[in-house]
Amino acid sequence: MVTSGNGKYFSSLSSRLYKGIDFVPVRELADLLEARTYYNDLAKKIVVYLGNHKVKVTALNPFIMIDNAFFQMPISTDFDENGIWVPLNYFIDLISVYSPIPISYNTDTHTLSLVKERVNILAVNVEEKVNGTLIRIATLRKFDLPNLAVRLSQGWMYVDIYGGRIDSTRLRSNRSVGIIRKLVPIQFEESAQLSFHLKKPVEKEDISISSSSNEILVSVRTSKKIPDNMIIDLEQERKKWLIDKIIIDPGHGGKDPGTIGYGRLKEKDVVLDVGKRLKKLLQKKLHVDVLMTRDSDRFVELRERSAFANRNGGKLFVSIHANAVKNNYSRSAKGVETYCLGLARTESDRAIAEKENSVIKYEDSWSETYANFSDENYILLAMAQNSFNQESHELAAAVQKELPRALNTKNRGVKQSNLIVLIGTSMPKILVEVGFISNPSEAKKLRTKKYRQKVAEKIFAGIKTFKESSERAVLGSLNGSR
Ligand SMILES: [Zn+2]
Incomplete structure (x- = not known):
């Protein structure tokens, strides 16, 4: 019991x-x-x-x-x-x-x-302001936004406070201030409702609500003029969401060749060249800043790649790699695939993590740094702490939509795996495997400038699509609040 x-x-x-x-x-x-x-x-x-x-x-x-x-x-x-x-x-x-x-x-x-308080909503004060009417509700504790709701109906504005307890006789008021004609408070079993009778109709988007430890503020805007400082805020908000800096991460480099494919073709050389081509396209056609984690044949640690991206305020992170299979019987494996951070679902997704994470064997003191990386809970935690999972999947889908058809190769799809290089990077981030250099015919193509340019162009097209749609969504909503 x-x-x-x-x-x-x-x-x-x-x-x-x-x-x-x-x-x-x-x-x-x-x-x-x-x-x-x-x-x-x-x-x-x-x-x-x-x-x-x-x-x-x-x-x-x-x-x-x-x-x-x-x-x-x-x-x-x-x-x-x-x-x-x-x-x-x-x-x-x-x-x-x-x-x-x-x-x-x-x-x-x-x-x-x-311990439940007997009354936790103490007073309601209505003030007339230049732009509209401000309602200040004095409270004994903080009521968080999910517990507050505002509704408009038939000339009334209802403010519902979940968990709110009032002395309704004390709060009732016929004092007319600003747009408010009178206040009728009602105590329900689980919530308190403050009903404000309005002098004229208002729009839902003109109402905003916020709360602190001792107050709930409801503002009703009646004048459309917005003070200049708010417009500046919106501009800053816009800038924050613009995808104006892209980090390109060509895999491997220096003492780490990556996989070595047909005809001794090295992954590190292919992906550096594709990365440079992609950089040119992004700068020329999208006019964005582009930084590369390496632009020469040098070794860069995995954690330094994500740290570099974060340190420089990157808005997208695109890691470029090439694939290979180890045994000779699988020479026919081919195609492109794009990875996001996540738990590997199949044996081949797990193999990718093994291949791309194996770089750490070249790093000094790697065992402490990456001791936990293969632990499933660690990956779940890393994903949970990062809010860009959805965007990363959208970016991956946009890139993956372009690549296979243009390159006339197999579409291996958007996948997820526990890739270290993506873990600490706090922006939408993907890892593209641009083809199998263990496959003789794909290796032959990946050796040519023409094919590498095509690969770069298609990654570019995916990034462009993602950039446009995500900026449209954010800017649209910001414009709407104007
Ligand atoms: Zn690689």
């Missing part, structure tokens, strides 16, 4: 004891914590919006994702028709620091304690 105490108020949660550990349904626990949830029935995952934090729980899985980090519980979650069940003590250990409502669990007495 799990009980929760809240001063004089006690309620019990469904619970079951398994191996001496209390399990409870996530959804019931979330209700108690006044946290919104989103349940994905197909993936059997539930997201709990705890304050400003996202807690993701998966059925029959010991991993909990909080924001972008993974945490592992000693035992897995359970699952039945009540949804996902969590081992209460481990789960509370993980989430208690994120919960806006103080919570703790006593394993001996099987008691969950939480």
Whole structure:
């Protein structure tokens, strides 16, 4: 039996004891914590919006994702028709620091304690400003944005505060200020609603909401004039998203030849030349800054490649490599493929990581630096800490769409693998394998300037497509907010 105490108020949660550990349904626990949830029935995952934090729980899985980090519980979650069940003590250990409502669990007495405030919304003040009306809602704690909602309907603006508790008689007001005619507050079971009667219609996009530890601000813009300093901010925001600096990373170099293919063709030479050609195209046709991790036959450590990209503020990272198979029976293997960072799904994806990561044997003191790199959790963590996974896949798809047909070779697709050179790079990043130099006919082609130029042109075309579509998306949304 799990009980929760809240001063004089006690309620019990469904619970079951398994191996001496209390399990409870996530959804019931979330209700108690006044946290919104989103349940994905197909993936059997539930997201709990705890304050400003996202807690993701998966059925029959010991991993909990909080924001972008993974945490592992000693035992897995359970699952039945009540949804996902969590081992209460481990789960509370993980989430208690994120919960806006103080919570703790006593394993001996099987008691969950939480402290809910009687009233946490103290006052509402409306101020008239040059551009519109500002509503300041004084609070006892921070209400994070996922717990706040604004709706417009029939001349009213409703501000819903999930977990909000008010003294509705005290907040009610007929004072008319700015665009607000009067305020009607209503306490619901799980949320407080502040209903503002408006003097004239407003647009949804003219309303913005923000919150701090002791205040929720709702601004309603009625004048379209934007102060100059805000326009400067938008310009800066635009610049941040522009893809104006591209890092090209020709693989291997110096004492590391990469793979050695048919007729002793070396990977390091092919990819350097393709990289230089790509640089010229990008500079000439897209007018962007292009930096290369190496522009001569020299050795560069893997971690220095990603560090170089980050240090120089790169907006895209394109690593160029060529493929090879070891045994003579597979001479017929051919084609192009583009890799993103991820867990290898097939044996050949794993082989790529082995091949491209093997560079580290040339590096000094590599064993400490890369001790963990092959660990699956390490890769998951590296991916979770980086928000460019989606963009990287889009970039990879754009490049992969161009290459095979133009080169008249096999389309091996967009793949993922645990490639060290992509791990620390914080921008959209891909690794392109431009062909098999172990294949006699592909090696012969990759020896020629004409074919290398074509490879560079097609990588260029993919980058161009990606740049245009991603800038259009970002600039479009920024323009919309003007
Ligand atoms: Zn390589």
